[in-house]
Amino acid sequence: xxxxxxxxxxxxxxxxxxxxxxxxxxxxxxxxxxxxxxxxxxxxxxxxxxxxxxxxxxxxxxxxxxxxxxxxxxxxxxxxxxxxxxxxxxxxxxxxxxxxxxxxxxxxxxxxxxxxxxxxxxxxxxxxxxxxxxxxxxxxxxxxxxxxxxxxxxxxxxxxxxxxxxxxxxxxxxxxxxxxxxxxxxxxxxxxxxxxxxxxxxxxxxxxxxxxxxxxxxxxx
Amino acid sequence: xxxxxxxxxxxxxxxxxxxxxxxxxxxxxxxxxxxxxxxxxxxxxxxxxxxxxxxxxxxxxxxxxxxxxxxxxxxxxxxxxxxxxxxxxxxxxxxxxxxxxxxxxxxxxxxxxxxxxxxxxxxxxxxxxxxxxxxxxxxxxxxxxxxxxxxxxxxxxxxxxxxxxxxxxxxxxxxxxxxxxxxxxxxxxxxxxxxxxxxxxxxxxxxxxxxxxxxxxxxxx
DNA sequence: GGCTCCATCTGAACACTGTTCAGATGGAAT
DNA sequence: ATTCCATCTGAACAGTGTTCAGATGGAGCC
Numbered sequence: 001x002x003x004x005x006x007x008x009x010x011x012x013x014x015x016x017x018x019x020x021x022x023x024x025x026x027x028x029x030x031x032x033x034x035x036x037x038x039x040x041x042x043x044x045x046x047x048x049x050x051x052x053x054x055x056x057x058x059x060x061x062x063x064x065x066x067x068x069x070x071x072x073x074x075x076x077x078x079x080x081x082x083x084x085x086x087x088x089x090x091x092x093x094x095x096x097x098x099x100x101x102x103x104x105x106x107x108x109x110x111x112x113x114x115x116x117x118x119x120x121x122x123x124x125x126x127x128x129x130x131x132x133x134x135x136x137x138x139x140x141x142x143x144x145x146x147x148x149x150x151x152x153x154x155x156x157x158x159x160x161x162x163x164x165x166x167x168x169x170x171x172x173x174x175x176x177x178x179x180x181x182x183x184x185x186x187x188x189x190x191x192x193x194x195x196x197x198x199x200x201x202x203x204x205x206x207x208x209x210x211x212x213x214x215x216x217x218x219x220x221x
Numbered sequence: 222x223x224x225x226x227x228x229x230x231x232x233x234x235x236x237x238x239x240x241x242x243x244x245x246x247x248x249x250x251x252x253x254x255x256x257x258x259x260x261x262x263x264x265x266x267x268x269x270x271x272x273x274x275x276x277x278x279x280x281x282x283x284x285x286x287x288x289x290x291x292x293x294x295x296x297x298x299x300x301x302x303x304x305x306x307x308x309x310x311x312x313x314x315x316x317x318x319x320x321x322x323x324x325x326x327x328x329x330x331x332x333x334x335x336x337x338x339x340x341x342x343x344x345x346x347x348x349x350x351x352x353x354x355x356x357x358x359x360x361x362x363x364x365x366x367x368x369x370x371x372x373x374x375x376x377x378x379x380x381x382x383x384x385x386x387x388x389x390x391x392x393x394x395x396x397x398x399x400x401x402x403x404x405x406x407x408x409x410x411x412x413x414x415x416x417x418x419x420x421x422x423x424x425x426x427x428x429x430x431x432x433x434x435x436x437x438x439x440x441x442x
Numbered sequence: 443g444g445c446t447c448c449a450t451c452t453g454a455a456c457a458c459t460g461t462t463c464a465g466a467t468g469g470a471a472t
Numbered sequence: 473a474t475t476c477c478a479t480c481t482g483a484a485c486a487g488t489g490t491t492c493a494g495a496t497g498g499a500g501c502c
Contacts, residue, residue, distance in 0.1 A: 009450085027332050031489060041452050043490080048450090052489065108391045111248050124396070152414045155385070155394075159415065160377060163384025170329045173376075175345070193373045194380065194423075201422015202415075230479085252460060262481050264461080269479095273460065 010048045012038045017059050021102030026109060031055070056106060057113040063103040064122035070096045071129040082137035082206055083199050089133055090161040090195045094187065097165035105169060130158055137203045153202040160198050164191060231269045233259045238280050242323030247330060252276070277327060278334045284324040285343035291317045292350040303358035303427055304420050310354055311382040311416045315408065318386035326390060351379055358424045374423040381419050385412060 016037040020029060031052045032042045049055040074092025078084045097104040106112075112119060131154060135142065138150045146154070167173055168187060177186030237258040241250060252273045253263045270276040295313025299305045318325040327333075333340060352375060356363065359371040367375070388394055389408060398407030 025331060027330070030487085032487080042488090043453080043492090044451055046490070108387065108393070109248070110246060110391070114392060123393070127393075148414070152411065152418055155411055156381060156415045156418055159384035159388060160381040160419070161384065162388055163380035163382065163386075164376070165384075166329065166387055167380060167383055170331070171335060172329070172344075172348075190373065190376055193369070194377045197373055197377055197423040198381070198419055202418040251458090253458080263459090264463090264482080265480055267461070 009038065009040060009044060013040075013045055013048065013055060014059055014062065017055055018062075018103065021059070021106060022100070023102075025102050026056075026106045026111075029056070051113075053111060053113050056109075056111055057116045057119050059103070060107045060109075060112050061116070061119045061122045063100070063107045064119070064126050066100070066103070067093070067096050067107075068122070068126040068129055071126060075129070075133060082133070083196075083203050086133045086137060086157060086199050086203060087192070087195045089130060090157060090199075091191060093161040094165045094168070094191055097169060098184070098187065101169050104165065108166075127158075130154065134203075137206070149202075149204075153199075156198055156202045160194065164194065230259065230261060230265060234261075234266055234269065234276060235280055235283065238276055239283075239324065242280070242327060243321070244323075246323050247277075247327045247332075250277070272334075274332060274334050277330075277332055278337045278340050280324070281328045281330075281333050282337070282340045282343045284321070284328045285340070285347050287321070287324070288314070288317050288328075289343070289347040289350055292347060296350070296354060303354070304424050307354045307358060307378060307420050307424060308413070308416045310351060311378060311420075312412060314382040315386045315389070315412055318390060319405070319408065322390050325386065329387075348379075351375065355424075358427070370423075370425075374420075377419055377423045381415065385415065 013034060016034045017029070020034060020037070029052075031045060034055070035042045035045055038044075045052075045055055049058060070092045071089045074088040074090075074095075075085045076088075078088025107123075114120075131146075132142075134140075134146070134150050134154045134157070138147070138153070140146060140150060168183065171180065173186065174180045174183065177183050234255060237255045238250070241255060241258065250273075252266055255276070256263045256266055259265075266273075266276055270279060291313045292310045295309040295311075295316075296306045297309075299309025328344075335341075352367075353363075355361075355367070355371050355375045355378070359368070359374070361367060361371060389404065392401065394407065395401045395404065398404050
């Protein structure tokens with residue numbers, strides 16, 4: 001009954017791709033394999049995504065949306081102190097990468113359609129969460145351009161979490177922990193220290209208020 | 222006369238691979254294309270490298286050797302101040318990535334034979350240059366284990382340069398500079414600031430000496 | 443109801459990939 | 473001069489992404 005007009009094959013293909021990515025990694029991706037898993041002919045995906053790159057781009061877009069959500073949650077869980085919130089974002093960034101290694105690595109490949117509008121929007125949204133955190137910490141209103149110090153802090157924070165995530169996934173830290181099994185423990189212990197050092201080095205401490213009220217002033221939205 | 226026994230086909234294949242990587246990137250690598258460029262049958266590489274992964278591993282190993290050299294040079298060019306030397310290494314790391322994007326991206330793929338002895342040695346050697354810089358800055362003798370602060374600084378520095386390099390190559394900073402053409406200028410301007418912030422935040426200032434002698438004391442080798 | 447339309451999916455084809463393997467080749471050691 | 477053997481070929485196989493004419497069947501219209 002549903003050999004044709006599968007329902008939403010589009011969604012099924014995206015899910016199958018994500019599953020394949022999760023268990024075999026992005027290098028082992030195969031369009032035919034995905035079609036096989038969705039129980040469909042190898043030519044079927046072309047009609048929905050045009051290309052293998054099209055399908056991968058859709059999955060990566062979903063990935064960036066997930067990252068955005070994770071960053072927001074990590075930020076919110078960290079309380080009100082702007083620097084703690086930035087650390088919360090950083091931890092969330094790396095945790096996201098460790099929880100979805102295939103997805104994460106896919107998101108920064110050039111096998112994607114880099115000029116796809118949806119992808120650009122999703123990636124930019126994730127980036128804006130970080131920028132928003134920086135604005136808060138530096139007391140810059142949403143419209144204003146960032147001063148040099150803020151740019152530097154933004155780049156430093158983004159680079160450090162991205163590098164940490166990428167190096168961890170590439171197994172480059174494995175000789176430092178207990179060879180890939182204690183990886184999680186190692187990350188939980190060392191990442192926080194790295195983050196606080198970087199944040200303290202490039203983001204100014206919040207202006208002292210009486211420790212009674214938690215509000216941070218009229219600059220914050 | 223040289224249809225057979227090419228001389229050193231091994232070397233020719235490595236060079237052809239590197240050239241292909243430079244102009245098309247690692248995602249477009251093809252063993253047959255490399256064989257074609259070396260003027261040889263598609264089965265020839267198998268005898269020297271066994272596998273496509275074997276050839277790529279050899280190229281990546283060469284890449285790590287080059288990175289080691291670049292780090293040493295960048296460190297030496299920065300003078301005697303330990304923190305300046307660390308910044309010099311960081312700049313060299315990112316410049317290496319920008320000069321050899323394909324090579325660099327290949328070096329952190331999992332299409333390699335990660336347990337290859339040569340590769341591990343080469344990668345570890347590059348890492349040790351960075352560790353040596355940290356030892357100098359913290360005044361830790363080569364045999365001694367690193368204290369927690371030094372580990373944190375090492376991870377922070379490595380992560381930040383790696384993340385910066387990777388994000389730049391992925392084009393993730395292009396919206397921030399003049400869309401991919403001013404990339405070089407942007408990097409030269411912002412990287413240094415990022416690096417000094419991170420280094421100053423996680424590496425202690427050298428103990429004050431009279432500004433006459435440049436020697437840094439008996440702790441340094 | 444019957445009808446047409448059209449997005450959706452198939453099946454076969456094409457060019458390409460990595461890998462394997464029996465055999466040709468020719469330099470080097472005997 | 474002859475044997476040996478690392479080196480390389482050519483053909484084969486399975487698997488890949490992509491294209492395209494045609495089958496399928498739901499949705500909308502008369």
